[in-house]
Amino acid sequence: MSCVQEDSKMVTGSDGLATEKSDVESSATEKSALPFYDQHYFSSYDHFGIHEEMLKDQVRTLSYKNAILKNKNLFKDKIVLDVGCGTGILSMFAVRAGAKHVIAVDMSNIIGMARKIVDLNGLGDKITLLQGKLEDVELPFPEVDIIISEWMGYFLLYESMLDTVLIARDRYLKKGGLIFPDKASIHIAGIEDSNYKEEKIHYWENVYGFDYSPFIDIAMAEPLVDTVENNSIVTTSSKLIDLDLNTVTIKELAFYNDFKLVATRDDSVHAFIAWFNIEFPAEDNASKIVFSTGPQAHYTHWKQTVFYMDQVLDVKRDEVIHGSLASRPNTKNPRELDVEIKWNFKDAFDGSRSQAGKYDYFMR
Ligand SMILES: C[S@@+](CC[C@H](N)C(=O)[O-])C[C@H]1O[C@@H](n2cnc3c(N)ncnc32)[C@H](O)[C@@H]1O
Numbered sequence: 001m002s003c004v005q006e007d008s009k010m011v012t013g014s015d016g017l018a019t020e021k022s023d024v025e026s027s028a029t030e031k032s033a034l035p036f037y038d039q040h041y042f043s044s045y046d047h048f049g050i051h052e053e054m055l056k057d058q059v060r061t062l063s064y065k066n067a068i069l070k071n072k073n074l075f076k077d078k079i080v081l082d083v084g085c086g087t088g089i090l091s092m093f094a095v096r097a098g099a100k101h102v103i104a105v106d107m108s109n110i111i112g113m114a115r116k117i118v119d120l121n122g123l124g125d126k127i128t129l130l131q132g133k134l135e136d137v138e139l140p141f142p143e144v145d146i147i148i149s150e151w152m153g154y155f156l157l158y159e160s161m162l163d164t165v166l167i168a169r170d171r172y173l174k175k176g177g178l179i180f181p182d183k184a185s186i187h188i189a190g191i192e193d194s195n196y197k198e199e200k201i202h203y204w205e206n207v208y209g210f211d212y213s214p215f216i217d218i219a220m221a222e223p224l225v226d227t228v229e230n231n232s233i234v235t236t237s238s239k240l241i242d243l244d245l246n247t248v249t250i251k252e253l254a255f256y257n258d259f260k261l262v263a264t265r266d267d268s269v270h271a272f273i274a275w276f277n278i279e280f281p282a283e284d285n286a287s288k289i290v291f292s293t294g295p296q297a298h299y300t301h302w303k304q305t306v307f308y309m310d311q312v313l314d315v316k317r318d319e320v321i322h323g324s325l326a327s328r329p330n331t332k333n334p335r336e337l338d339v340e341i342k343w344n345f346k347d348a349f350d351g352s353r354s355q356a357g358k359y360d361y362f363m364r
Pocket of ligand 1: 106
C-alpha cells in the first residue's frame with residue numbers, strides 16, 4: 001500500500017514551527033473546532049524542538065527501538081498502529097522489525113515532517129500517515145495486531161494521552177493483540193531538599209527586601225519537574241499505581257491510593273517525589289525491555305516530579321510516614337492534573353515530632 005497522503009509541502013519557518021501550506025484540509029480533525037486546551041496541546045507538538053528533545057532522550061527512544069527490534073517475531077508481517085507518530089520514529093522501527101504495514105496517526109502538523117522523513121528513508125509504501133485526532137481518523141484497516149505509542153507525560157499521566165491509546169485499543173486492537181509498552185507504574189518516596197526548597201519556596205519571602213509571599217502558594221501548588229539526586233531520598237519508595245494497558249479503563253486513570261514510606265536514615269523530609277517505570281511486551285525474558293524515570297536510573301526528559309510539603313518532617317531511621325495520593329484530570333482542562341497528597345507521621349518516641357498535613361497540587 002502506498003502512502004495515502006501526498007507530499008505535504010511542509011515548510012519549517014524561521015520560528016521552527018512546522019506549518020502546512022496546503023494540506024491542512026486533509027486533516028480528519030478541524031483544529032479550530034477543538035477546545036482551546038487541545039489546540040494549544042497539539043500546537044506544542046508542531047515545533048521541531050520538542051521532537052528533538054524526545055528523540056535525543058536515549059533512554060526513551062532506545063527503549064522503544066530495542067523493545068521493537070529485539071522482538072522481530074512479534075512484529076513480522078503484522079499490521080501496526082502508531083498512536084501519535086510525531087516524526088515517525090516508532091513507525092520506522094516497526095517496519096525495520098518486519099511489520100507488514102504501519103498506520104501512523106498524528107494531529108499535529110509535525111506529521112508533514114514525518115511524511116518527508118518516511119519517504120526520504122524509502123518507507124513510503126510501508127507506512128500510511130494520517131493527520132487528525134486518532135479519535136476522528138478512519139483507518140485503512142478495521143483491526144490492527146499491534147499498537148505502539150509514546151504517550152507518557154510528566155508524572156506519567158500529565159497530558160492525558162493514555163486516554164487516546166485506550167480508545168485505539170478498544171476500537172482497533174485485535175483480540176490478543178499487543179500494546180507497546182503495556183505496563184506502567186508510578187512510585188513515590190520522601191526526599192531531603194532544604195537547599196532547593198529554600199531557593200524555590202522561601203525565596204519569595206524576601207525579594208530584594210520586599211515581601212513577595214503571595215507567590216509561595218503558587219510555587220508550592222505547582223509540582224516541580226526536575227532531576228533529584230538519588231542520595232536525597234530518605235525513605236523507602238512505595239508503588240502508587242500499576243497500570244496494565246491491556247485492561248485498564250480511562251476511568252481508572254483517576255486514582256486514589258495509600259502509601260507507606262519508611263525512613264532509611266535520620267533526616268528531614270521536605271517533599272515527596274514521584275517517577276514512573278515502563279515495561280514492554282516480549283517474546284521471552286531475554287528480549288524484555290523496561291526502563292525507569294526514577295532518580296536511581298539514567299536521566300530522561302521526564303526527570304522526576306517534586307511535591308513540596310508546607311511542613312518539614314524530622315524523621316528517624318525506621319519511622320513510618322503514612323499517606324495517600326489522589327490524582328485526577330482537571331475538570332476545565334483534562335490534559336492537566338489535580339493531585340492531592342495527605343501525610344500522617346507519628347514519631348516512634350514522645351510524639352513531639354509527629355505531624356499530619358495535606359496539600360492540593362495542580363500540574364498545569
Ligand atoms: C510524546 S509525542 C511522541 C511522538 C513520537 N511517537 C515519538 O516517539 O517521538 C506524542 C505525539 O502524539 C500526538 N498525539 C497526542 N494525542 C493525539 C491524538 N488524540 N490523536 C493524534 N495524535 C495525538 C502529539 O501530537 C505528539 O506528536
